[in-house]
Amino acid sequence: MTHWKLTMMITLMLVFLLALPAPSALAQDLGDHDVVSFEKTPEMMQLLQRLQLDLLMEKNGRVYAVVGGRDLLRLQQEFIPFAIETQDFPPYSDKHMAVQSGINGQFYSYKEVVAELMNLEQAYPNIVQVVDIGDSLEGRDIYAIKLSDNVTSDEDEAEVVFLGCHHAREWIAVDVPIRMARRLASNYASDSQIQSLLDSSEVWIVPIVNPDGLEYSIYVYRYWRKNRRLNTDGTYGVDLNRNYSYKWGYDNSGSSPNPDSGIYRGTAPFSEPESRAVRDFVQAHDFQVLISFHNYSQIILYPWGYIKALHPQDDQLEYLARNMANRMAQAHGRIYDYGPAGYSLYTTNGDTTDWAIGEEGIPAFTIELPPPNQAHGGFFNDEDDIIPITEENMAAALWLIGWAIDNHGTKAVYGAVEGTGRRTPQPQPNRRK
Numbered sequence: 001m002t003h004w005k006l007t008m009m010i011t012l013m014l015v016f017l018l019a020l021p022a023p024s025a026l027a028q029d030l031g032d033h034d035v036v037s038f039e040k041t042p043e044m045m046q047l048l049q050r051l052q053l054d055l056l057m058e059k060n061g062r063v064y065a066v067v068g069g070r071d072l073l074r075l076q077q078e079f080i081p082f083a084i085e086t087q088d089f090p091p092y093s094d095k096h097m098a099v100q101s102g103i104n105g106q107f108y109s110y111k112e113v114v115a116e117l118m119n120l121e122q123a124y125p126n127i128v129q130v131v132d133i134g135d136s137l138e139g140r141d142i143y144a145i146k147l148s149d150n151v152t153s154d155e156d157e158a159e160v161v162f163l164g165c166h167h168a169r170e171w172i173a174v175d176v177p178i179r180m181a182r183r184l185a186s187n188y189a190s191d192s193q194i195q196s197l198l199d200s201s202e203v204w205i206v207p208i209v210n211p212d213g214l215e216y217s218i219y220v221y222r223y224w225r226k227n228r229r230l231n232t233d234g235t236y237g238v239d240l241n242r243n244y245s246y247k248w249g250y251d252n253s254g255s256s257p258n259p260d261s262g263i264y265r266g267t268a269p270f271s272e273p274e275s276r277a278v279r280d281f282v283q284a285h286d287f288q289v290l291i292s293f294h295n296y297s298q299i300i301l302y303p304w305g306y307i308k309a310l311h312p313q314d315d316q317l318e319y320l321a322r323n324m325a326n327r328m329a330q331a332h333g334r335i336y337d338y339g340p341a342g343y344s345l346y347t348t349n350g351d352t353t354d355w356a357i358g359e360e361g362i363p364a365f366t367i368e369l370p371p372p373n374q375a376h377g378g379f380f381n382d383e384d385d386i387i388p389i390t391e392e393n394m395a396a397a398l399w400l401i402g403w404a405i406d407n408h409g410t411k412a413v414y415g416a417v418e419g420t421g422r423r424t425p426q427p428q429p430n431r432r433k
């Protein structure tokens with residue numbers, strides 16, 4: 001090594017070290033991935049787009065992203081200034097947060113969900129059936145729970161499906177579907193609305209599509225997003241919500257060919273057992289509508305996601321979204337935006353909802369649960385908010401089940417648009433949910 005090179009290296013190391021914040025923040029670096037921030041300038045945004053980092057949010061003129069060791073190296077090689085951030089962003093109200101406790105507080109873990117499903121089946125055998133729809137990469141069972149009268153027979157009734165937790169760090173997207181299942185089952189006998197809905201429909205709920213990722217997020221790294229695929233380059237994870245077949249890999253901004261990326265789409269459509277389990281399950285049924293829960297953003301999204309363009313049935317999709325948003329607002333006053341995904345948030349290709357409508361003909365929605373933004377907690381929901389979020393989504397779900405029953409046997413989605421919902425402004429900044 002020449003003297004010049006050595007000097008350069010030492011200078012670079014010093015620059016890097018000086019850029020680092022206090023040691024307490026460093027101690028939270030788990031050696032796997034880290035959260036860093038950049039000054040938001042147009043040039044920087046272009047750079048970050050090219051590097052395909054896993055962007056989390058924008059706040060106070062800075063852009064935050066999750067980076068792996070390889071990303072850090074590239075940032076240094078390209079002299080891109082960044083700051084390493086602590087992983088515990090200021091939560092909405094920190095006294096109720098279960099972030100740094102090492103366990104997941106009131107949020108459901110995989111084992112807790114499985115136990116709950118078995119409890120429900122045992123307690124309400126007439127209206128509950130639990131079905132194993134496939135295995136995750138690490139061998140965990142992926143479960144669906146069916147709620148209906150005459151539950152063990154497949155009746156000629158409207159079928160509706162709710163999916164939870166494609167993305168590991170989105171814990172509230174587990175709680176909403178599993179708690180909905182409990183409420184539907186336990187209130188069937190006493191609530192005439194629920195009873196009449198379940199008597200005329202078959203409601204299916206898959207609370208955790210990505211059990212391996214969820215467990216990793218709970219026990220190892222809170223910000224984990226993908227499944228736990230060991231990629232050929234030694235990195236981990238495929239983004240399950242980029243692994244569906246419709247327009248898979250359409251471009252490299254709506255998903256990434258880079259295995260280290262947070263939005264890595266995998267080696268082929270349905271390369272992952274978790275997305276295959278959803279595909280096979282959906283194809284074995286005749287669903288009239290599909291909901292996939294994520295967070296955060298507090299918005300109801302519908303196809304298309306892969307381009308900024310309206311689906312031919314946009315007015316019908318908007319009708320369903322607006323009515324759901326209205327039921328949500330009536331529950332606790334919280335306003336969910338709604339709109340076509342590509343316009344409203346950012347483009348995604350290979351996601352669940354484009355596949356559901358594009359290949360299976362099923363109207364499909366991604367509900368990005370609260371909070372609306374990072375300033376209100378981002379991926380961390382206040383534990384006190386779990387019940388209100390569940391209740392408002394339950395209200396939307398009940399309306400949607402009623403709609404499916406009313407339109408069973410038809411492909412019609414039309415109806416009068418009512419209420420005071422708010423269609424999204426467009427476009428919005430780039431955030432990966």
Ligand SMILES: [Zn+2]
Pocket residue numbers: 166167170241294295432433
């Ligand atoms: Zn998500």
